[in-house]
Amino acid sequence: MTPNATGVDAAIDAVTAVLLIVGAIMSLGAAIGLLRFPDLMSRMHAATKPQVLGLFLVLAAIGLQMREWWVWPVLAVAWIFQLLTVPVSAHMVGRAGYRTRHLHPELLSVDELEAVVLRAAGQRAEEKAEGEPGMPRMRDGATPGPD
Amino acid sequence: MKDIVLIVTAVVLSLAAAGAIYRIAVGPSLLDRVLAADVLLAILGAALAIDMAVNRHLNNLVLLVALSLIGFIGSVTVARFVADRRGQVNDS
Amino acid sequence: MSRKRTSFRTELPLLVWLVVVWGALWRDFSPGNLVFGALIALVVARVFYLPPVELSGRFNVLRAIPFVVVFLGKVVAASFQVLYLAVFRGPSVTNAVVAVPLRSRSDLMVTATGHVISLIPGSLVVEVDRSTSTLYIHGINVRSDADIAKLRKEVQDTEASLIRIMGTRAEMDAIQAEGWPATRGARA
DSSP: OOTTOOHHHHHHHHHHHHHHHHHHHHHHHHHHHHHHOSSHHHHHHHHHHHHHHHHHHHHHHHHHHHOOTTHHHHHHHHHHHHHHHHHHHHHHHHHHHHHTTOOOGGGEEEESHHHHHHHHTTOOOOTTTTOOOOOOOOOSSOOOOOO | OHHHHHHHHHHHHHHHHHHHHHHHHHOSSHHHHHHHHHHHHHHHHHHHHHHHHHHTOOTTHHHHHHHHHHHHHHHHHHHHHHHHTTTSOOOO | OOSOOOOHHHHHHHHHHHHHHHHHHHTOOOHHHHHHHHHHHHHHHHHSOOOOOOOOSOOOHHHHHHHHHHHHHHHHHHHHHHHHIIIIIGGGOOEEEEEEEOSOOOHHHHHHHHHHHHHSTTEEEEEEETTTTEEEEEEESOOSHHHHHHHHHHHHHHHHHHHHHHOOHHHHHHHHHTTOGGGTTTOO
8 A cells, every 4th residue: 555645546545445444344244244143054144255356355355456457367266266166165164064963953944955865865755844835846957937 | 554454454353263163162063163263264264365455465375276176175175074973962 | 107198288287387387486588597497387287197177278369368357356356345444344244155057067167267266255165066167265354135135146257257267168158158257248
């Protein structure tokens, strides 16, 4: 940042400051979510989403400060790497968590995967146990209309 | 201006790191710890990036990308390892 | 070697991406460096052969740009929603695991939908059933049947937008046949 900036420099510095602070707050939000959410699955939401936005804001701040065009593709590559990896690792952790029963069933209003998993495990669970609202299992590509 | 931004972000990130470390310490399960370690890594990345923005250099950029890749490989590896021990029911 | 040659056209997005990464890593986008990067990308794509991603061969830029803008907006909304839930709802948050059948059978489309879904507010992919291309979505703050319906519609609308950007003709026709809101009356 430029010391004693004026004009455009001051404006860019102000925007940078806001971006950096909001980016840091996103990290804090992830930590608050980790501490306050009751089960692994909700903590996963807290761990993935603010991380992506936080990195985006901070990288944008870097781009504003460097003021050279070639920085932007570099930053874009860094962010796209994050964009591609974060959902995959969240999915892997979530899948492992579901399969090892890290889930707290009392926190779920509906669980439509349970029946499928039980069937796959060879345990004939009664599938309408949780009284799920009629979820037609589509095998022919037809879907219920959006409205 | 520079000092204010540095102080505010340092405090916020320290609090966030403390939260993540607390979650790593108490668990309760391995996957919670992995998740919290991932967040801690992201917080370190944010600190590196803020340093780059404030001091106008790009020296840490490759480190930042490497950090997110390491986090990715780490969580995927542990998740697979945990999923393989599906037989043992872990009630936590 | 008996493996099928991939056409240059299918490989092009991969090559472009590799060249961009090369330029980014060297932080040098001068033409000379990019040409050298393109040569390396060609060699890498030939030597470290991966199964080709089956692209449909069409990509609608006019639909992609608004999609990206809306997507970025949703990424922002997602973070603030998590922040809000973490601070004000905390331990009493209610979740659901919902099965959402997708229209498309292509791996690329299911993957892309899963990625986008994981990044927009309130949803994460827990499990994928490839044989029926059903996504099992974990939704945060889902309390009623109306919330579930909203989540399901959100996922299917996302898939529809992605198909409109880069789906195959057949998938496009399937959407139009079922009268997706944006094109109602256009051809149905």
